[in-house]
Amino acid sequence: MSQPIVSQKTYLLVFLGLVVLTILTTGVAFIDLGPFNTVAALAIAFTKMMLVILFFMGVRHSSGLVRIILVAGFFWLALLIAFTTADYRTRYWTSAPESWSTTAPPTHP
């Protein structure tokens, strides 16, 4: 802690940026970009998150210890999502032996 006092103007500008990004993400949803609608929504959400973390939460001025804890948290979240997704997405590549199951595998896109 013992962080420098950030000017009110900086906080206001960050807030304005966040509002503009919210309007942008809502607007983009009305344009057909195919799969890139999801990419755009997540990219904008990530940018907004970084603005909040760096400015409102003051991680810009935080110690390396705080930063590494934060990065570790997101690293474990990435592992959780990546491996779970990898499991489910490859499950139906080969069918299970008939003796394993009496029900048909769920349909998937």
Added chain:
Amino acid sequence: MIETEAQAQHAGLAHQFEDLEQQQDADALGIWIFLVTEIMFFGGLFAAYAIYRWLYFPAFQGGSHILDIRLGAANTIVLLASSLTMALAVRSAQAGHRRSLLLFLAATVILGGIFLGVKAVEYNQKFVEHVVPSLDWAPEGQTLARLTPGGLEHAQIYFFFYFAMTGLHALHMIIGVGLLLWLVLRARKGDFNPHYFAPVEVVGLYWHFVDIVWIFLFPLLYLIGGRY
């Protein structure tokens, strides 16, 4: 270290710490580790959401299009504004401005209350449209027409996610408002000064975290597959 000794007399210093700076570092570390556990807590829901959205995308799209995008976007801005007032409250505490600290804390409470109020209106709308899984699931008319292409039972899964994720988020907001009211009481007593304002900063970090969760919930729940 005369200054440190003077600080050590401060009522806010717990006896297990050498001085206020060490206490502040410990407080910061503690809240950040807590927030990491919160990332994992919400992360489980987000991971499950990612799987089911992939499996039943048309149903998720149909469910998403029943939500009121205007209320969702407006509420996002309300919550972002509450993060702004929270950041300004921490700044006021840092600078030792008690009046503006109280003002910004109160503003944060009010904005948080508005968010929860809008959320309540939205939840009520779900009951009106009968799209509450298990409790009141009987969509009809236009709602039914939107949900049918993806499969009704799969649309229920979407609404389970909707209520679980926004409900857990709302619970965090309610806890946050409680913590803010506690800060208001303490600030009124004059407990905080530029040397000791850790509770304000810790609650602030928690509040911003809850804001970040919503930053992801808004596009993931309201904007699935576009609205064109």
